[in-house]
Amino acid sequence: MLVGNLTGLTELYLDGVNVTSSHDRKEWSRVISSFLPNITGLSLCRCSLLCPLFKSFWQLRSLSVLRLDLNDLSRVVPDMFASFSSLNTLSLxxxxxxxxxPGVIFGIPSLENLDLSHNKLLSGSVPPFTKTWSVKSMRLSFTNFSGIIPSSLSNLRSLSEIDLSDCLFTGSLPSTFASLTEP
Structure with missing residues (x-):
């Protein structure tokens, strides 16, 4: 009901707004995609939302900012997030x-900010990075990400923040890590 008459809205930030109806908590992604098809920025942190994400949600091709922190999504991360080709910020x-x-999400060309921290049951590995990736901030702390930190991390020339604390990475920091200084 809140967004039904706001079809021209391109950004919606409702952090901390508690969706009290159990029906609305489960239907939120269908409602957003039905009434706000041109949305570019969506932040619904701490809104008591539940999964699943409806199929229609993946049609939001203009989405560049998606923040769903501190909601009960309790699911495997769908690789469909990679279909948001304009995605700049993904915070879960x-x-x-x-x-x-899904490693394919790391390959979104426009992705600059990725925060998956505090998802202790989420595992994964950091893929090799190419010089074309524009990642500025990557937070994977308090997850089960593991493996070796790739030396290609030095290819991320725009990287200003990386948090890999309390993960399961092995080995030493690559010597190329020292080249991550501002030009």
Whole structure:
């Protein structure tokens, strides 16, 4: 009902607004995609939302900012997030995510900010990075990401923040890590 008459809205930030109806908590993604097809920025942190994400949600091709922190998404992360080709920011902090994080999401060309922290049941690995990726901030702390930190991390020339604390990475930091200084 809130967004039904706002079809021209391109950004919606309702952090902390508690969706009290159990029906609305489960239907939120269908409602957003039905009434706000041109939305570019969506932030619904701490809104008591539940999964699943409806098929129509993946049609939001203009979405560049998606923040769903601290909602009960308790699911495996769908690789469909990679279909948001304009996605600049993806933040899924403390959502109870589980399973293996799809590496294809790291390949979204426009992705600059990725925060998956505080999802202890989420595992994955950091892929090799190319010089074309524009990642500025990557937070994977308090997850089960593992493996070796790739030396290609030095290819991320725009990287200003990386948090890999309390993960399961092995080995030493690559020597190329030292080249991550501002030009």
């Amino acid at each position: 902090v403390g959502c109870g995510l589980e399973g293996f994080f």
